[in-house]
Amino acid sequence: MTSFQPETVAGQAPPADSVHPRDSRTDAPTSVSRLNDTIRGFIERWGSVWVEGEITSFNRRGGNVFGRLKDLGTESTVAFRIWSSTLNRLPKDLKVGDHVVACVKADYFPRTGDFSFSISAMRHVGLGEQLERLEALRVQLRTEGLFDPVRKKKLPFLPHCIGLITGENSDAEKDVHRNAELRWPRVRFRTKHAAVQGERCVPETIAALKALDADPDVDVIVIARGGGDPQTLLGFSDERLLRAVATASTPIVSAIGHENDRPLLDDVADVRASTPTDAAKRVVPDVSEQRALVAQLRARLTGRLTQRVLHDIAQLEQVRSRPALRTPHSMLTARAQELWMLSNRGRDIVDRRIEGERRRTSELGAGLRALSPLATLARGYAIAQLPDGSVLRDAADAPVGTVLRVTVEQGSVAARSEGVVPDAVAHTASTAAGAGERQPVATERSDAPAPAERPLDAEATGDGVSVGPA
Incomplete structure (x- = not known):
């Protein structure tokens, strides 16, 4: 404790350092130093105390720990210090929220007036209620x-x-x-x-x-x-x-x-x-970072586009340097000659094909005319048909009085059968006809209406009986 030496002067107030705090008054106040020193002397007589509480702050600075210890039932707290020499003896897992019992000793610093407790021992009791x-x-x-x-x-x-x-x-x-x-x-x-x-x-x-x-x-x-x-x-x-x-x-x-x-x-x-x-x-x-990023992206885009354009220009020049594009008319000339030859060849082939088909058509027409019944009729023959339209092939099928339809080259006539002509008579008639004598046909015209006409082509392929030359 500081030793104060009062130097009193008669008729004046005593120096502040010479006044004990309990003797201070308005006209004789004590000094801050004397007050702090008195408080420190009083606190030092407390000694060490074991206290239970919860750690609410535990900060390490320079090897020492500064923190606060909270009462378990109220909001009361006290500050504490753990010096590095003591910290090495304490559990290594002390942290905020731990429920602990600590041996504390009051410590008062006269120079600053700070009050705290120095911890010499501390052990866990369990998790604090708050931390739980x-x-x-x-x-x-x-x-x-x-x-x-x-x-x-x-x-x-x-x-x-x-x-x-x-x-x-x-x-x-x-x-x-x-x-x-x-x-x-x-x-x-x-x-x-x-x-x-x-x-x-x-x-x-x-x-x-x-x-x-x-x-x-x-x-x-x-x-x-x-x-x-x-x-x-x-x-x-x-x-x-x-x-x-x-x-x-x-x-x-x-x-x-x-x-x-x-x-x-x-x-x-x-x-x-x-x-x-x-x-x-x-x-x-960050606006500066974003601007730098935009500038970087624009530079990359410009580089890519420039590279692409230059590459395409080189490709175009390479294509333009090829012979087909350097002298395109030569390719057209060669193709024009080839096209002229092909067109002439095609025209000749078409003409020959048309001529051949024309001849074949003429041949088919001649054959068709030779096979047509109309050609037979044109040579003086006739076709006799019964009333039901069937072709007369046997003379016995036309008894006396049978109405016949006789078709010649130009039209048809109605006739009536007079019966079967004997072979001698038929032979005589044929001979006379061959000698240029025209014999009357052994039929007579009937006023009865002719049977319904049938298309000549329906019997064109048949072997109808032909009446001798008219």
Whole structure:
């Protein structure tokens, strides 16, 4: 303890360092140094104390640990320090949320007036009640599929309007705005302020989330908060907020605390950003990078098109250099001569074919005329037909009085049979006819109507009986 040497002067107030805190008054105050030294002397008499609590903060800096220990039943906390020499003797798995029993000794620094506890021993009792609740909620939400990457929505490439939920006038708000505007100057924000710790944190954050989710202009929502110990971040692990985030239709980015802070909101949100600055980088693209990418793509496209055009020009020149295209008239001349020869040959073949068919037609016509019954009639023969139209082939089929139809070269005449002519008479008639004497036919014309005419061609192929020369 500092030894104070009061130097009093008669008629003046005593020096502040000479006044003990219990003797201080308005006209004789004590000094800050004397007060701090008195407090330190009082605290040093406490000695070491065993205390039970839950670790809510555990930060390593320079080989030492600085953290806070929370009461299990209330919100009371104390700060503690673990020096590197002591840390080597403690369990290696100490972390936030552990339920521990620690041997602490009060430590007061007169120069700064800071009060904390130095830990000389610490052991596990089990998971803290708070950590147990968070772990149980984590398991439940994972079972329900709220952590499943399949259900998470993708961020838009370039959001026109960003919804931001953060504390009023907070550093997180400034970081998001500044970094987003540096990357894309034309980006717009729609900010909703809400408490980021304490009892108002959850209801105000949910109300802001619903308002931004219902806004059709908002393309993505960022929930941002600066760093803090796990105790102050509990609101972002609340089940009500987590389920509201899971049911939102707008993509949500969680930017809570620092890299080591992992509230359950990070697992439920569509994208987890380690810091508010990281959230701004994830939400909007860098305009300079996009311009460089566009320039690169345009250069590649120009190179490809130029290469293609040059290749096509070379191909065209190669085609044009071929003989067929260099002197195309030679190919036409050769083909014209060949075409003339082929046309003459075709004309000769057609003429010969037509002449041959003409001769064949004449031959067939002559044969047809020779076989036609009309030619027989033209030589002086006649065809006799019975009343039923059949050709008379036997004289016995035409008794006396039978009406006959006699067809000659030019038309037909009606006749009546006088009966069968004896062979001698027939022979005499034939002889007389051969001598140029015309004998009357042994028929007589009848006034009875002639039988129905039948086409001569119907009996053209038959062997009808011919009446001698008329």
